[in-house]
Amino acid sequence: xxxxxxxxxxxxxxxxxxxxxxxxxxxxxxxxxxxxxxxxxxxxxxxxxxxxxxxxxxxxxxxxxxxxxxxxxxxxxxxxxxxxxxxxxxxxxxxxxxxxxxxxxxxxxxxxxxxxxxxxxxxxxxxxxxxxxxxxxxxxxxxxxxxxxxxxxxxxxxxxxxxxxxxxxxxxxxxxxxxxxxxxxxxxxxxxxxxxxxxxxxxxxxxxxxxxxxxxxxxxxxxxxxxxxxxxxxxxxxxxxxxxxxxxxxxxxxxxxxxxxxxxxxxxxxxxxxxxxxxxxxxxxxxxxxxxxxxxxxxxxxxxxxxxxxxxxxxxxxxxxxxxxxxxxxxxxxxxxxxxxxxxxxxxxxxxxxxxxxxxxxxxxxxxxxxxxxxxxxxxxxxxxxxxxxxxxxxxxxxxxxxxxxxxxxxxxxxxxxxxxxxxxxxxxxxxxxxxxxxxxxxxxxxxxxxxxxxxxxxxxxxxxxxxxxxxxxxxxxx
RNA sequence: GGGGCCGUGGUCUAGCUUGGUAGGAUGCCGGCCUUGGGAGCCGGAGGUCCCGGGUUCAAAUCCCGGCGGCCCCA
Numbered sequence: 177x178x179x180x181x182x183x184x185x186x187x188x189x190x191x192x193x194x195x196x197x198x199x200x201x202x203x204x205x206x207x208x209x210x211x212x213x214x215x216x217x218x219x220x221x222x223x224x225x226x227x228x229x230x231x232x233x234x235x236x237x238x239x240x241x242x243x244x245x246x247x248x249x250x251x252x253x254x255x256x257x258x259x260x261x262x263x264x265x266x267x268x269x270x271x272x273x274x275x276x277x278x279x280x281x282x283x284x285x286x287x288x289x290x291x292x293x294x295x296x297x298x299x300x301x302x303x304x305x306x307x308x309x310x311x312x313x314x315x316x317x318x319x320x321x322x323x324x325x326x327x328x329x330x331x332x333x334x335x336x337x338x339x340x341x342x343x344x345x346x347x348x349x350x351x352x353x354x355x356x357x358x359x360x361x362x363x364x365x366x367x368x369x370x371x372x373x374x375x376x377x378x379x380x381x382x383x384x385x386x387x388x389x390x391x392x393x394x395x396x397x398x399x400x401x402x403x404x405x406x407x408x409x410x411x412x413x414x415x416x417x418x419x420x421x422x423x424x425x426x427x428x429x430x431x432x433x434x435x436x437x438x439x440x441x442x443x444x445x446x447x448x449x450x451x452x453x454x455x456x457x458x459x460x461x462x463x464x465x466x467x468x469x470x471x472x473x474x475x476x477x478x479x480x481x482x483x484x485x486x487x488x489x490x491x492x493x494x495x496x497x498x499x500x501x502x503x504x505x506x507x508x509x510x511x512x513x514x515x516x517x518x519x520x521x522x523x524x525x526x527x528x529x530x531x532x533x534x535x536x537x538x539x540x541x542x543x544x545x546x547x548x549x550x551x552x553x554x555x556x557x558x559x560x561x562x563x564x565x566x567x568x569x570x571x572x573x574x575x576x577x578x579x580x581x582x583x584x585x586x587x588x589x590x591x592x593x594x595x596x597x598x599x600x601x602x603x604x605x606x607x608x609x610x611x612x613x614x615x616x617x618x619x620x621x622x623x624x625x626x627x628x629x630x631x632x633x634x635x636x637x638x639x640x641x642x643x644x645x646x647x648x649x650x651x652x653x654x655x
Numbered sequence: 656g657g658g659g660c661c662g663u664g665g666u667c668u669a670g671c672u673u674g675g676u677a678g679g680a681u682g683c684c685g686g687c688c689u690u691g692g693g694a695g696c697c698g699g700a701g702g703u704c705c706c707g708g709g710u711u712c713a714a715a716u717c718c719c720g721g722c723g724g725c726c727c728c729a
Contacts, residue, residue, distance in 0.1 A: 183693070208724090476689090477691090510692070511690085511692035513692095
């Protein structure tokens, strides 16, 4: 942290990484001064914001028939280790409990890196018959992964605090396929509400988790041009179920392996929202998510203090009925308060001074455009509804524009090379593994995924081999 | 994964080379005056100099180890 002033930020365009750290701290989202690397304290304002984000997800999950559960954070090694065969080095990324008090443990315990293993173990007892299927559950828990040296607040962490993981269980593979489509759809609706732009891709076979049949990712682009994985939807088919002996009895009395899927998102969703919408004054929050939607700032004038105070309270009592509202009647000067609440991303500010008092007309300033307007007091309620709708639509179109600015559709490998350092680049791909590898080799970055069958019938040619292109693939730097 | 730089009241930092009273700004508390984009003045509180060990009469300063942070490269 290099800035001295409480409400001043390193310009986002100059150094995104520094801007991001500063805004998290100065907007009171996270306290980064926790003495364990890769772990951070969530402050009240940040927690409330994240709760609002998670409430949207919770609603979407309930609407689509997923039931919330809780499985413990501690998993025995014998259960978890069956998963090790899928990922090389997986064991090294796990936090192990090896002692209880002064005694060494006979069997090590792990802090869950994800919950598939323990869930499948337990679900063996829940699932007996085809009548028990499909089963859709999810939980919001912390997961622990000792991964990278290069930790970053909210982006690359060792404790993912808000991990929403859905797990589903199906009789047929076809049902699992449909479930994955539903999972992708849930995530699309989620990010649409967050006003975060994304692209849905299927990961390449050589970059897909070995225990999975296939895997869809939602990707977005951060202001530094790097891709961020926003969510993942995995179809395991019966691979995982076979590992854990998860079977059901079908209509004919035959035992069959269960088909399973999982899908997860985390606080990275909020990281993307903050990174994409924030500016050099701080957060810019979508009205639906902002912990504080309206702030009222009194502008006292000598001799009118009491009248202005009374008027502010009157307006406050009206506005708070419908919107999460704060009346900032602290002793600070108005200008100071403007900067403070702009840092926190409050979408609408109402300024009330002598002028407003006498004219019965309020001054309203919107965070998304910095525009100031006057609204007659008796029209306030209806005008606020219109204004909030307008802010949301404006932020949505800003997000769309942002996404277009940072993507590039390349027609050749040279064009990829010329843009890949600053943008996410898409290109036409035939789908052959050797063409994919050649591009990765040439460009020096991995293919992040591809929009499946997006180019069938388009007439576009694979930029490597020149044959008919099937997919629009994406390549770039990533987190 | 490899290399480099760094850690001093809440925050930003001076002091470290050449060992000897930890200084400033900002923030915080009280008061006065004020309030339309970070006011000013007066008074006050606030420190394990990241942690542990070593060298020394004496360590923020020198040495070793650890923890934490940042940057570059893979």
